[in-house]
Amino acid sequence: MTITVIFVYLALILVVGTMSHKLFRGTGEDFFVASRSFGSFLLLMSLFGANMTAFAILGASGEAYHSGIGVFALMASSSGLIIPTVFYFVGTRLWSLGKRLGYLTQIQYFRQRYDSDFLGLVLFFVISALMIPYVLVGFMGSGITLSQTTNGQLPEWLGGLIVCGVTLAYVTYGGMRGTVWVNTLQVLVFMTFGLAAFFVVFNKFGGIEAGMQMVADKHPDLLIRGKHITPLQLLSYTCIPLSVGMFPHMFLHWLTAKRASTFRYTLVFYPLCIAVVWLPSVLLGVLGSVDFPDLKGPAANSVLARMIELHAPGVLAGFLAAGVLSAIMNSMDSQTLAMGTMFTQDIVRHYGFHDKMSEKQQVLYGRLFIVTIIVGTYLLSLVVDRSIFRISVWTFTGFAAMFPVVFAAVFWKRSTKYGALASVFSVAALWLYFFTNKIEDVGGGMMPVALFLAVSTVAMVIGSLLTKPPAPEILQKFFPGDGAIAAEKVVSSAHSRAAA
Protein backbone atom coordinates (compact mmCIF):
# COMPACT_ATOMS: atom_id res chain seq x y z
CA MET A 1 0.00 0.00 0.00
CA THR A 2 2.87 2.36 0.86
CA ILE A 3 4.39 1.83 -2.57
CA THR A 4 1.05 2.47 -4.27
CA VAL A 5 0.61 5.80 -2.48
CA ILE A 6 4.15 6.87 -3.40
CA PHE A 7 3.68 6.00 -7.06
CA VAL A 8 0.31 7.77 -7.24
CA TYR A 9 1.95 10.86 -5.76
CA LEU A 10 4.85 10.74 -8.22
CA ALA A 11 2.34 10.38 -11.07
CA LEU A 12 0.49 13.46 -9.77
CA ILE A 13 3.74 15.42 -9.84
CA LEU A 14 4.29 14.40 -13.44
CA VAL A 15 0.77 15.50 -14.38
CA VAL A 16 1.23 18.93 -12.76
CA GLY A 17 4.65 19.40 -14.36
CA THR A 18 3.28 18.39 -17.74
CA MET A 19 0.23 20.68 -17.48
CA SER A 20 2.49 23.70 -17.04
CA HIS A 21 3.84 23.07 -20.52
CA LYS A 22 0.55 24.33 -21.99
CA LEU A 23 1.60 27.87 -21.02
CA PHE A 24 5.10 27.50 -22.48
CA ARG A 25 5.89 30.38 -24.86
CA GLY A 26 8.77 28.64 -26.61
CA THR A 27 11.44 31.16 -25.56
CA GLY A 28 14.60 30.75 -23.50
CA GLU A 29 13.38 33.40 -21.05
CA ASP A 30 10.14 31.50 -20.53
CA PHE A 31 11.90 28.14 -20.06
CA PHE A 32 14.48 29.49 -17.61
CA VAL A 33 12.59 32.20 -15.64
CA ALA A 34 8.93 31.74 -16.69
CA SER A 35 8.93 35.15 -18.39
CA ARG A 36 9.42 36.84 -14.96
CA SER A 37 5.72 36.48 -14.27
CA PHE A 38 5.23 34.96 -10.80
CA GLY A 39 3.27 36.59 -8.00
CA SER A 40 3.81 36.54 -4.23
CA PHE A 41 2.49 33.07 -3.43
CA LEU A 42 4.43 31.22 -6.11
CA LEU A 43 7.60 33.15 -5.24
CA LEU A 44 7.32 32.21 -1.56
CA MET A 45 6.65 28.57 -2.38
CA SER A 46 9.49 28.35 -4.89
CA LEU A 47 12.10 30.15 -2.79
CA PHE A 48 11.17 28.22 0.31
CA GLY A 49 10.91 24.91 -1.52
CA ALA A 50 14.21 25.40 -3.30
CA ASN A 51 15.94 25.89 0.02
CA MET A 52 14.32 22.99 1.86
CA THR A 53 16.37 19.98 0.91
CA ALA A 54 17.03 16.49 2.19
CA PHE A 55 19.25 18.48 4.54
CA ALA A 56 16.24 20.12 6.21
CA ILE A 57 14.18 17.00 6.60
CA LEU A 58 16.50 14.01 6.89
CA GLY A 59 19.73 15.82 7.76
CA ALA A 60 18.08 17.85 10.53
CA SER A 61 16.45 14.84 12.15
CA GLY A 62 19.65 12.79 11.76
CA GLU A 63 21.75 15.52 13.34
CA ALA A 64 19.17 16.11 16.11
CA TYR A 65 19.38 12.38 16.85
CA HIS A 66 23.08 12.83 17.66
CA SER A 67 23.28 16.44 18.90
CA GLY A 68 19.82 17.22 20.29
CA ILE A 69 17.55 20.26 20.05
CA GLY A 70 20.40 22.72 19.42
CA VAL A 71 20.19 21.83 15.71
CA PHE A 72 17.09 24.05 15.45
CA ALA A 73 19.02 27.07 16.72
CA LEU A 74 22.01 26.24 14.56
CA MET A 75 20.20 26.22 11.25
CA ALA A 76 16.48 26.94 11.47
CA SER A 77 15.99 30.05 13.59
CA SER A 78 19.14 31.73 12.27
CA SER A 79 18.06 30.99 8.69
CA GLY A 80 14.63 32.43 9.47
CA LEU A 81 16.23 35.79 10.16
CA ILE A 82 19.21 35.84 7.81
CA ILE A 83 17.76 34.37 4.60
CA PRO A 84 14.88 36.88 4.30
CA THR A 85 17.30 39.67 5.24
CA VAL A 86 19.51 38.63 2.30
CA PHE A 87 16.40 38.61 0.09
CA TYR A 88 15.61 42.13 1.31
CA PHE A 89 19.05 43.65 0.78
CA VAL A 90 20.41 41.61 -2.13
CA GLY A 91 17.56 39.67 -3.75
CA THR A 92 15.35 42.66 -4.51
CA ARG A 93 18.26 44.61 -6.00
CA LEU A 94 19.40 41.72 -8.17
CA TRP A 95 15.83 41.18 -9.31
CA SER A 96 15.71 44.84 -10.36
CA LEU A 97 19.02 44.58 -12.25
CA GLY A 98 17.98 41.29 -13.82
CA LYS A 99 14.75 42.77 -15.09
CA ARG A 100 16.34 45.99 -16.36
CA LEU A 101 19.30 44.34 -18.05
CA GLY A 102 17.71 41.02 -19.05
CA TYR A 103 19.87 38.65 -17.03
CA LEU A 104 19.13 34.94 -16.75
CA THR A 105 22.08 33.93 -14.56
CA GLN A 106 24.13 35.51 -11.79
CA ILE A 107 27.28 34.98 -13.87
CA GLN A 108 25.92 37.29 -16.59
CA TYR A 109 25.53 39.91 -13.89
CA PHE A 110 29.01 39.46 -12.36
CA ARG A 111 30.62 39.36 -15.80
CA GLN A 112 29.15 42.75 -16.72
CA ARG A 113 29.33 44.33 -13.26
CA TYR A 114 33.06 43.63 -13.07
CA ASP A 115 33.64 43.74 -16.83
CA SER A 116 35.46 40.40 -16.78
CA ASP A 117 34.89 37.24 -18.80
CA PHE A 118 37.54 35.47 -16.76
CA LEU A 119 35.70 36.12 -13.49
CA GLY A 120 32.54 34.72 -15.10
CA LEU A 121 34.36 31.55 -16.13
CA VAL A 122 35.97 31.08 -12.72
CA LEU A 123 32.60 31.54 -11.01
CA PHE A 124 30.97 29.05 -13.38
CA PHE A 125 33.42 26.31 -12.41
CA VAL A 126 33.45 27.11 -8.69
CA ILE A 127 29.66 27.31 -8.45
CA SER A 128 29.16 24.12 -10.49
CA ALA A 129 31.69 22.24 -8.34
CA LEU A 130 29.89 23.33 -5.16
CA MET A 131 26.45 22.46 -6.55
CA ILE A 132 27.25 18.82 -7.30
CA PRO A 133 27.37 17.67 -3.64
CA TYR A 134 24.22 19.68 -2.99
CA VAL A 135 22.30 17.78 -5.68
CA LEU A 136 23.95 14.60 -4.46
CA VAL A 137 22.35 14.77 -1.00
CA GLY A 138 18.96 14.83 -2.72
CA PHE A 139 19.54 11.51 -4.44
CA MET A 140 20.99 9.99 -1.29
CA GLY A 141 17.99 11.22 0.72
CA SER A 142 15.41 9.93 -1.73
CA GLY A 143 17.03 6.49 -1.88
CA ILE A 144 17.09 6.26 1.93
CA THR A 145 13.49 7.42 2.29
CA LEU A 146 12.01 5.04 -0.28
CA SER A 147 14.02 2.11 1.03
CA GLN A 148 13.07 2.70 4.68
CA THR A 149 9.39 3.47 4.20
CA THR A 150 8.85 0.45 1.95
CA ASN A 151 10.75 -1.79 4.35
CA GLY A 152 13.46 -2.47 1.80
CA GLN A 153 11.07 -3.42 -1.05
CA LEU A 154 12.53 -0.53 -3.01
CA PRO A 155 16.31 -0.62 -2.55
CA GLU A 156 18.16 2.69 -2.18
CA TRP A 157 19.55 2.59 -5.72
CA LEU A 158 16.08 2.08 -7.19
CA GLY A 159 14.52 4.79 -5.01
CA GLY A 160 17.14 7.26 -6.19
CA LEU A 161 16.63 6.16 -9.79
CA ILE A 162 12.84 6.66 -9.63
CA VAL A 163 13.20 10.15 -8.17
CA CYS A 164 15.90 10.92 -10.74
CA GLY A 165 13.54 9.93 -13.58
CA VAL A 166 10.55 11.92 -12.30
CA THR A 167 12.62 15.06 -11.62
CA LEU A 168 14.25 14.78 -15.02
CA ALA A 169 10.88 14.54 -16.74
CA TYR A 170 9.17 17.59 -15.27
CA VAL A 171 12.23 19.86 -15.21
CA THR A 172 13.24 19.23 -18.81
CA TYR A 173 9.66 19.35 -20.08
CA GLY A 174 8.20 22.12 -17.95
CA GLY A 175 11.28 24.34 -17.36
CA MET A 176 10.93 26.96 -14.61
CA ARG A 177 7.12 27.10 -14.78
CA GLY A 178 6.80 23.32 -14.40
CA THR A 179 9.38 23.34 -11.63
CA VAL A 180 7.61 26.06 -9.64
CA TRP A 181 4.14 24.56 -10.07
CA VAL A 182 5.44 21.23 -8.85
CA ASN A 183 7.39 22.99 -6.07
CA THR A 184 4.23 24.64 -4.84
CA LEU A 185 2.40 21.32 -4.68
CA GLN A 186 5.41 19.73 -2.99
CA VAL A 187 5.80 22.43 -0.34
CA LEU A 188 2.15 22.12 0.60
CA VAL A 189 2.48 18.33 0.69
CA PHE A 190 5.62 18.20 2.81
CA MET A 191 4.38 20.79 5.26
CA THR A 192 1.03 19.04 5.66
CA PHE A 193 2.40 15.52 5.93
CA GLY A 194 5.39 16.61 7.98
CA LEU A 195 3.00 17.97 10.59
CA ALA A 196 0.83 14.85 10.23
CA ALA A 197 3.89 12.64 10.88
CA PHE A 198 4.75 14.73 13.89
CA PHE A 199 1.33 14.42 15.49
CA VAL A 200 0.81 10.74 14.59
CA VAL A 201 4.19 9.65 15.95
CA PHE A 202 3.98 11.77 19.11
CA ASN A 203 0.45 10.53 19.65
CA LYS A 204 1.85 7.00 19.89
CA PHE A 205 4.04 8.25 22.73
CA GLY A 206 1.08 9.88 24.52
CA GLY A 207 1.65 13.45 23.31
CA ILE A 208 4.52 15.86 22.92
CA GLU A 209 5.19 16.32 26.62
CA ALA A 210 5.13 12.58 27.31
CA GLY A 211 7.47 11.96 24.36
CA MET A 212 9.87 14.64 25.52
CA GLN A 213 9.72 13.26 29.05
CA MET A 214 10.86 9.87 27.72
CA VAL A 215 13.79 11.57 26.03
CA ALA A 216 14.52 13.46 29.27
CA ASP A 217 14.62 10.15 31.15
CA LYS A 218 16.83 8.28 28.68
CA HIS A 219 18.90 10.96 26.94
CA PRO A 220 18.57 14.25 28.88
CA ASP A 221 21.61 15.65 27.08
CA LEU A 222 19.55 15.82 23.87
CA LEU A 223 17.19 18.42 25.39
CA ILE A 224 19.96 20.94 26.01
CA ARG A 225 22.86 22.18 23.94
CA GLY A 226 25.36 21.30 26.64
CA LYS A 227 28.55 19.94 25.15
CA HIS A 228 26.99 19.01 21.80
CA ILE A 229 27.26 22.60 20.57
CA THR A 230 29.57 25.39 21.69
CA PRO A 231 28.57 29.09 21.81
CA LEU A 232 31.18 29.85 19.12
CA GLN A 233 29.71 27.15 16.92
CA LEU A 234 26.25 28.67 17.26
CA LEU A 235 27.59 32.12 16.46
CA SER A 236 29.62 31.00 13.45
CA TYR A 237 26.76 28.88 12.08
CA THR A 238 24.85 32.09 11.51
CA CYS A 239 27.21 32.69 8.57
CA ILE A 240 25.91 29.59 6.78
CA PRO A 241 22.54 31.05 5.61
CA LEU A 242 24.42 33.81 3.78
CA SER A 243 24.91 31.12 1.14
CA VAL A 244 21.52 32.02 -0.37
CA GLY A 245 23.11 35.22 -1.69
CA MET A 246 25.30 33.14 -4.02
CA PHE A 247 23.12 30.12 -4.81
CA PRO A 248 22.47 30.08 -8.56
CA HIS A 249 19.00 28.60 -8.07
CA MET A 250 18.05 31.39 -5.65
CA PHE A 251 19.14 33.98 -8.20
CA LEU A 252 17.07 32.23 -10.87
CA HIS A 253 14.00 32.17 -8.63
CA TRP A 254 14.42 35.86 -7.73
CA LEU A 255 14.23 36.66 -11.42
CA THR A 256 10.83 35.01 -11.73
CA ALA A 257 9.18 37.72 -9.60
CA LYS A 258 6.80 40.00 -11.44
CA ARG A 259 7.80 43.07 -9.41
CA ALA A 260 9.93 44.02 -6.38
CA SER A 261 6.90 44.11 -4.10
CA THR A 262 6.33 40.42 -4.90
CA PHE A 263 9.10 39.72 -2.37
CA ARG A 264 7.16 41.20 0.56
CA TYR A 265 5.15 38.13 1.59
CA THR A 266 8.18 35.91 1.15
CA LEU A 267 10.13 37.98 3.67
CA VAL A 268 7.39 37.90 6.27
CA PHE A 269 6.38 34.25 6.00
CA TYR A 270 9.78 32.69 5.40
CA PRO A 271 10.79 32.42 9.11
CA LEU A 272 7.46 30.83 9.97
CA CYS A 273 7.67 28.31 7.12
CA ILE A 274 11.15 27.27 8.25
CA ALA A 275 10.01 26.86 11.84
CA VAL A 276 7.00 24.75 10.80
CA VAL A 277 9.21 22.35 8.83
CA TRP A 278 12.24 22.15 11.13
CA LEU A 279 10.51 21.88 14.51
CA PRO A 280 8.87 18.49 13.75
CA SER A 281 12.07 17.22 12.08
CA VAL A 282 14.22 18.09 15.08
CA LEU A 283 11.72 16.75 17.63
CA LEU A 284 11.25 13.51 15.73
CA GLY A 285 15.03 13.11 15.43
CA VAL A 286 15.41 13.56 19.20
CA LEU A 287 12.54 11.19 19.88
CA GLY A 288 14.14 8.64 17.56
CA SER A 289 16.80 8.08 20.19
CA VAL A 290 14.15 6.33 22.30
CA ASP A 291 13.12 3.83 19.60
CA PHE A 292 16.46 3.40 17.84
CA PRO A 293 19.21 4.07 20.36
CA ASP A 294 22.10 2.55 18.42
CA LEU A 295 22.30 4.37 15.08
CA LYS A 296 25.86 5.36 14.30
CA GLY A 297 27.11 8.21 12.10
CA PRO A 298 25.33 8.64 8.74
CA ALA A 299 22.87 5.84 9.65
CA ALA A 300 21.00 8.47 11.68
CA ASN A 301 19.92 10.10 8.38
CA SER A 302 17.29 7.37 8.21
CA VAL A 303 15.88 7.95 11.70
CA LEU A 304 12.83 9.89 10.44
CA ALA A 305 11.99 7.26 7.84
CA ARG A 306 12.42 4.53 10.47
CA MET A 307 10.07 6.35 12.87
CA ILE A 308 7.44 6.65 10.16
CA GLU A 309 7.79 3.01 9.20
CA LEU A 310 7.53 1.92 12.84
CA HIS A 311 4.68 4.14 14.01
CA ALA A 312 2.67 4.92 10.90
CA PRO A 313 2.85 2.01 8.44
CA GLY A 314 0.58 1.57 5.44
CA VAL A 315 -1.20 4.43 3.67
CA LEU A 316 0.03 7.06 6.12
CA ALA A 317 3.62 5.91 5.68
CA GLY A 318 3.15 6.39 1.95
CA PHE A 319 1.84 9.93 2.44
CA LEU A 320 4.64 10.76 4.81
CA ALA A 321 7.25 9.36 2.44
CA ALA A 322 5.67 11.49 -0.28
CA GLY A 323 6.13 14.53 1.97
CA VAL A 324 9.80 13.80 2.49
CA LEU A 325 10.33 13.11 -1.21
CA SER A 326 8.66 16.44 -1.97
CA ALA A 327 11.13 18.32 0.16
CA ILE A 328 13.99 16.56 -1.54
CA MET A 329 12.77 16.92 -5.12
CA ASN A 330 11.80 20.56 -4.96
CA SER A 331 15.36 21.59 -4.30
CA MET A 332 16.95 19.15 -6.72
CA ASP A 333 14.78 20.41 -9.57
CA SER A 334 15.71 24.07 -8.96
CA GLN A 335 19.39 23.22 -8.62
CA THR A 336 19.54 21.24 -11.85
CA LEU A 337 17.50 23.85 -13.71
CA ALA A 338 19.89 26.57 -12.51
CA MET A 339 22.90 24.57 -13.62
CA GLY A 340 21.30 23.92 -17.00
CA THR A 341 20.63 27.65 -17.35
CA MET A 342 24.21 28.53 -16.44
CA PHE A 343 25.68 26.07 -18.90
CA THR A 344 23.43 27.25 -21.73
CA GLN A 345 23.77 30.97 -21.11
CA ASP A 346 27.27 31.32 -19.68
CA ILE A 347 29.18 28.71 -21.66
CA VAL A 348 27.38 27.60 -24.84
CA ARG A 349 25.72 30.90 -25.67
CA HIS A 350 28.47 33.19 -24.43
CA TYR A 351 31.44 31.36 -25.90
CA GLY A 352 29.98 29.29 -28.73
CA PHE A 353 27.06 31.07 -30.29
CA HIS A 354 27.20 34.58 -28.86
CA ASP A 355 23.85 36.13 -29.71
CA LYS A 356 23.20 33.92 -32.72
CA MET A 357 21.64 31.15 -30.66
CA SER A 358 17.94 30.69 -31.35
CA GLU A 359 15.39 30.42 -28.54
CA LYS A 360 14.80 26.78 -29.47
CA GLN A 361 18.51 25.99 -29.26
CA GLN A 362 18.76 27.63 -25.83
CA VAL A 363 15.98 25.39 -24.52
CA LEU A 364 17.54 22.30 -26.12
CA TYR A 365 20.98 22.91 -24.60
CA GLY A 366 19.42 23.67 -21.22
CA ARG A 367 17.59 20.34 -21.32
CA LEU A 368 20.66 18.38 -22.41
CA PHE A 369 22.77 19.76 -19.59
CA ILE A 370 20.05 19.09 -17.02
CA VAL A 371 19.95 15.43 -18.15
CA THR A 372 23.74 15.19 -17.85
CA ILE A 373 23.80 16.68 -14.35
CA ILE A 374 20.95 14.54 -13.02
CA VAL A 375 22.26 11.25 -14.43
CA GLY A 376 25.87 11.99 -13.43
CA THR A 377 24.94 12.95 -9.88
CA TYR A 378 22.68 9.93 -9.50
CA LEU A 379 25.57 7.63 -10.43
CA LEU A 380 27.79 9.44 -7.92
CA SER A 381 25.18 8.96 -5.18
CA LEU A 382 25.57 5.17 -5.52
CA VAL A 383 29.17 5.25 -4.33
CA VAL A 384 29.20 8.10 -1.75
CA ASP A 385 28.63 7.42 1.94
CA ARG A 386 28.81 10.52 4.12
CA SER A 387 26.40 12.28 6.45
CA ILE A 388 23.82 14.31 4.52
CA PHE A 389 24.15 17.07 7.10
CA ARG A 390 27.92 17.29 6.75
CA ILE A 391 27.94 17.26 2.94
CA SER A 392 25.35 20.04 2.92
CA VAL A 393 27.25 22.13 5.43
CA TRP A 394 30.38 22.01 3.25
CA THR A 395 28.37 23.13 0.23
CA PHE A 396 26.77 25.95 2.22
CA THR A 397 30.20 26.93 3.55
CA GLY A 398 31.58 27.49 0.05
CA PHE A 399 28.62 29.57 -1.10
CA ALA A 400 28.38 31.56 2.15
CA ALA A 401 32.07 32.43 2.01
CA MET A 402 31.56 33.98 -1.43
CA PHE A 403 28.85 36.29 -0.08
CA PRO A 404 31.23 39.31 -0.05
CA VAL A 405 31.39 39.02 -3.85
CA VAL A 406 27.69 39.61 -4.33
CA PHE A 407 27.35 42.09 -1.47
CA ALA A 408 30.21 44.23 -2.77
CA ALA A 409 28.88 44.02 -6.33
CA VAL A 410 25.51 45.36 -5.19
CA PHE A 411 26.56 47.96 -2.60
CA TRP A 412 30.25 48.84 -2.95
CA LYS A 413 30.88 50.92 -6.05
CA ARG A 414 34.64 50.83 -5.54
CA SER A 415 34.81 47.01 -5.69
CA THR A 416 36.70 45.63 -8.68
CA LYS A 417 37.11 42.39 -10.60
CA TYR A 418 40.47 41.80 -8.92
CA GLY A 419 38.85 42.08 -5.53
CA ALA A 420 36.17 39.61 -6.62
CA LEU A 421 38.76 37.21 -8.05
CA ALA A 422 40.87 37.43 -4.88
CA SER A 423 37.76 36.66 -2.85
CA VAL A 424 36.72 33.65 -4.97
CA PHE A 425 40.23 32.17 -5.16
CA SER A 426 40.77 32.55 -1.43
CA VAL A 427 37.51 30.69 -0.78
CA ALA A 428 38.39 27.93 -3.27
CA ALA A 429 41.85 27.42 -1.72
CA LEU A 430 40.57 27.40 1.87
CA TRP A 431 37.64 25.13 0.99
CA LEU A 432 39.84 22.54 -0.71
CA TYR A 433 42.33 22.55 2.15
CA PHE A 434 39.75 22.27 4.93
CA PHE A 435 37.54 19.76 3.10
CA THR A 436 40.34 17.38 2.14
CA ASN A 437 41.81 17.54 5.65
CA LYS A 438 38.32 17.16 7.20
CA ILE A 439 38.80 20.20 9.46
CA GLU A 440 35.39 21.10 10.83
CA ASP A 441 36.49 23.19 13.81
CA VAL A 442 38.93 26.08 13.73
CA GLY A 443 39.05 26.40 17.51
CA GLY A 444 36.47 26.52 20.30
CA GLY A 445 33.88 24.97 18.00
CA MET A 446 34.02 27.81 15.48
CA MET A 447 32.95 26.69 12.01
CA PRO A 448 35.38 27.11 9.10
CA VAL A 449 32.77 29.27 7.35
CA ALA A 450 33.48 32.17 9.73
CA LEU A 451 37.17 32.10 8.88
CA PHE A 452 36.47 31.72 5.15
CA LEU A 453 34.09 34.67 5.24
CA ALA A 454 36.59 36.88 7.04
CA VAL A 455 39.39 36.01 4.61
CA SER A 456 37.10 36.42 1.61
CA THR A 457 35.99 39.87 2.83
CA VAL A 458 39.57 41.03 3.42
CA ALA A 459 40.59 39.70 -0.02
CA MET A 460 37.72 41.60 -1.65
CA VAL A 461 38.60 44.86 0.12
CA ILE A 462 42.36 44.72 -0.42
CA GLY A 463 42.08 43.42 -3.99
CA SER A 464 39.69 46.24 -4.87
CA LEU A 465 41.57 49.08 -3.18
CA LEU A 466 44.87 48.08 -4.75
CA THR A 467 43.49 48.06 -8.28
CA LYS A 468 42.02 50.58 -10.69
CA PRO A 469 38.43 51.60 -9.86
CA PRO A 470 35.59 50.54 -12.17
CA ALA A 471 34.93 52.66 -15.26
CA PRO A 472 32.32 55.44 -14.86
CA GLU A 473 30.04 53.83 -17.48
CA ILE A 474 29.95 50.61 -15.43
CA LEU A 475 28.89 52.52 -12.31
CA GLN A 476 26.27 54.46 -14.24
CA LYS A 477 24.84 51.20 -15.52
CA PHE A 478 24.72 49.40 -12.17
CA PHE A 479 23.93 52.26 -9.82
CA PRO A 480 21.22 54.17 -11.68
CA GLY A 481 20.12 57.45 -10.17
CA ASP A 482 23.32 58.16 -8.31
CA GLY A 483 25.59 56.36 -10.75
CA ALA A 484 26.97 59.45 -12.46
CA ILE A 485 27.81 61.18 -9.19
CA ALA A 486 29.21 57.98 -7.72
CA ALA A 487 31.35 57.34 -10.76
CA GLU A 488 32.89 60.80 -10.65
CA LYS A 489 33.45 60.56 -6.90
CA VAL A 490 35.05 57.13 -6.97
CA VAL A 491 37.31 57.88 -9.91
CA SER A 492 38.39 61.31 -8.66
CA SER A 493 39.19 60.05 -5.16
CA ALA A 494 41.24 57.20 -6.63
CA HIS A 495 43.11 59.66 -8.83
CA SER A 496 43.81 61.95 -5.86
CA ARG A 497 45.28 59.02 -3.93
CA ALA A 498 47.41 58.03 -6.92
CA ALA A 499 48.69 61.62 -7.26
CA ALA A 500 49.53 61.80 -3.55
Next chain:
Amino acid sequence: MKNASARGLLYVGLFVLYLLHNDLWYWNDGRLVLGLPIGLLYHFGFSVASSVLLFLLVRHAWPRHLEVETEEESRS
Protein backbone atom coordinates in the same frame (compact mmCIF):
# COMPACT_ATOMS: atom_id res chain seq x y z
CA MET B 1 7.56 57.75 11.83
CA LYS B 2 9.71 59.20 9.06
CA ASN B 3 10.99 56.67 6.54
CA ALA B 4 14.71 57.28 7.17
CA SER B 5 14.44 57.04 10.96
CA ALA B 6 12.15 54.03 10.70
CA ARG B 7 14.64 52.33 8.44
CA GLY B 8 17.49 53.08 10.85
CA LEU B 9 15.54 51.77 13.84
CA LEU B 10 14.57 48.61 12.01
CA TYR B 11 18.15 47.94 10.93
CA VAL B 12 19.20 48.27 14.58
CA GLY B 13 16.34 45.90 15.41
CA LEU B 14 17.76 43.33 13.00
CA PHE B 15 21.13 43.53 14.71
CA VAL B 16 19.64 43.26 18.20
CA LEU B 17 17.62 40.25 17.14
CA TYR B 18 20.75 38.69 15.69
CA LEU B 19 22.47 39.14 19.08
CA LEU B 20 19.49 37.61 20.87
CA HIS B 21 19.94 34.49 18.79
CA ASN B 22 22.92 33.61 20.98
CA ASP B 23 20.91 32.60 24.05
CA LEU B 24 23.65 31.50 26.38
CA TRP B 25 21.17 31.75 29.28
CA TYR B 26 19.26 28.59 28.21
CA TRP B 27 22.32 26.60 27.19
CA ASN B 28 22.10 23.93 29.89
CA ASP B 29 18.46 24.38 30.85
CA GLY B 30 16.49 21.21 30.09
CA ARG B 31 13.14 22.31 31.56
CA LEU B 32 10.04 21.42 29.58
CA VAL B 33 7.72 24.39 29.01
CA LEU B 34 4.48 23.82 27.09
CA GLY B 35 5.81 20.31 26.46
CA LEU B 36 8.94 21.55 24.72
CA PRO B 37 12.52 21.98 25.95
CA ILE B 38 12.87 25.65 26.84
CA GLY B 39 15.90 26.13 24.57
CA LEU B 40 13.82 24.95 21.62
CA LEU B 41 10.76 26.97 22.58
CA TYR B 42 12.91 30.10 22.78
CA HIS B 43 14.14 29.63 19.23
CA PHE B 44 10.64 28.94 17.98
CA GLY B 45 9.68 32.27 19.55
CA PHE B 46 12.73 33.81 17.91
CA SER B 47 11.39 32.69 14.51
CA VAL B 48 8.07 34.38 15.24
CA ALA B 49 9.89 37.56 16.32
CA SER B 50 11.89 37.50 13.07
CA SER B 51 8.67 37.34 11.09
CA VAL B 52 7.24 40.33 12.98
CA LEU B 53 10.39 42.40 12.46
CA LEU B 54 10.45 41.56 8.76
CA PHE B 55 6.81 42.59 8.51
CA LEU B 56 7.75 45.99 9.95
CA LEU B 57 10.68 46.19 7.55
CA VAL B 58 8.56 45.64 4.43
CA ARG B 59 5.93 48.01 5.80
CA HIS B 60 8.17 50.94 6.78
CA ALA B 61 11.46 50.49 4.93
CA TRP B 62 10.65 48.96 1.57
CA PRO B 63 13.10 49.90 -1.23
CA ARG B 64 10.43 51.46 -3.45
CA HIS B 65 13.03 53.09 -5.68
CA LEU B 66 13.81 49.68 -7.21
CA GLU B 67 10.32 49.50 -8.64
CA VAL B 68 10.61 53.01 -10.07
CA GLU B 69 14.06 52.43 -11.55
CA THR B 70 12.97 49.23 -13.25
CA GLU B 71 9.85 50.82 -14.72
CA GLU B 72 11.74 53.89 -15.96
CA GLU B 73 14.38 51.74 -17.61
CA SER B 74 11.74 49.55 -19.26
CA ARG B 75 9.98 52.66 -20.67
CA SER B 76 13.23 54.12 -22.00
